[in-house]
Amino acid sequence: MQSSDSRDTRNSYVIDIENVAETARLLDQDYLITKAMGGLFPEEPDLENVGRILDIACGPGGWACEVAFRYPDIEVVGVDINQNVIKYAQAMAKVQQLKNVSFEVMDVKQPLKFPDEAFDMVNGRLLFGFLSKEDWPKLLTECKRILCPGGILRLTESEVVISNSSALQSLYGYFYQALSMQGRTFSIDGRSLGLAHMLVKLLRDAGFEQVNRRSCCLDASAGMELHYSSCKDTEIAFTLLKPYILRSGLVQENEYDELYHQMLIDLRSDDFLCLGFGLTAWGKKPAQS
Numbered sequence: 001m002q003s004s005d006s007r008d009t010r011n012s013y014v015i016d017i018e019n020v021a022e023t024a025r026l027l028d029q030d031y032l033i034t035k036a037m038g039g040l041f042p043e044e045p046d047l048e049n050v051g052r053i054l055d056i057a058c059g060p061g062g063w064a065c066e067v068a069f070r071y072p073d074i075e076v077v078g079v080d081i082n083q084n085v086i087k088y089a090q091a092m093a094k095v096q097q098l099k100n101v102s103f104e105v106m107d108v109k110q111p112l113k114f115p116d117e118a119f120d121m122v123n124g125r126l127l128f129g130f131l132s133k134e135d136w137p138k139l140l141t142e143c144k145r146i147l148c149p150g151g152i153l154r155l156t157e158s159e160v161v162i163s164n165s166s167a168l169q170s171l172y173g174y175f176y177q178a179l180s181m182q183g184r185t186f187s188i189d190g191r192s193l194g195l196a197h198m199l200v201k202l203l204r205d206a207g208f209e210q211v212n213r214r215s216c217c218l219d220a221s222a223g224m225e226l227h228y229s230s231c232k233d234t235e236i237a238f239t240l241l242k243p244y245i246l247r248s249g250l251v252q253e254n255e256y257d258e259l260y261h262q263m264l265i266d267l268r269s270d271d272f273l274c275l276g277f278g279l280t281a282w283g284k285k286p287a288q289s
Helices: 021-038 062-069 083-095 135-146 166-180 196-205 228-240 241-249 252-266
Strands: 052-056 074-079 102-104 119-125 147-163 209-219 276-283
Touching: 021 062, 021 083, 021 147, 021 209, 021 228, 052 062, 052 135, 062 074, 062 102, 074 083, 083 102, 083 209, 119 135, 135 147, 135 196, 147 166, 147 196, 147 228, 166 228, 166 241, 166 252, 196 276, 228 241, 228 252, 241 252
Parallel strands: 052 074, 052 119, 074 102, 119 147
Antiparallel strands: 147 276, 209 276
């Protein structure tokens, strides 16, 4: 998910990355998403001819570094608008002695600073945090331009969280509505992120072929493997999302604080149940234009 620099008015990410807690949360989030998806490439694409991969809105570089580590013959490039997280990603790659990964500061809402046909795969995860409905077709067109013929664009987006915590559902509801009010989602009722059902259409409309999809589910229920990590992510996320949601005018601060407190109690309950759903969609650039 592309991060935000609060000093840059071009940025529209919902959380201020200048808070160091968000950098740490994004790294944990990378782990959770990969586990929920079933791996780095659960759709099992043919990587034999993949030499260069671009990770757009890479954040602190968790996915990019993991791919570089697992596939030493592939060159991985990560880009993000925020200079601080790029420095963090560069430092992490240096510590891990990864020679096949690099990171650059880049605003992916603008034309990408790469030549035509520069990559064999472009990856993007959780782009909802900064893209509007109008931004999606533009970005996908740019991704197609920089892909080699036959190159793959893959997108992963979460969609909705369902739990037995009324407080958690209320907080997510306000978040979904705030995004919808700003024209950031394709949801018709503001009750979800409103992207999963659109990914295949967006890829096809952009001219990609052999478009396919794979759903994923993250079980954050009490007693499950990802319960602790998911709850930790949720606690931090709704602390950092508070200013964004309050600015929407949908909820007053005292009510938000009460919901957050009750959510913390619910997350720690032995009978807490929670499932998060998402989708990965991918397509290939035609071999001939």
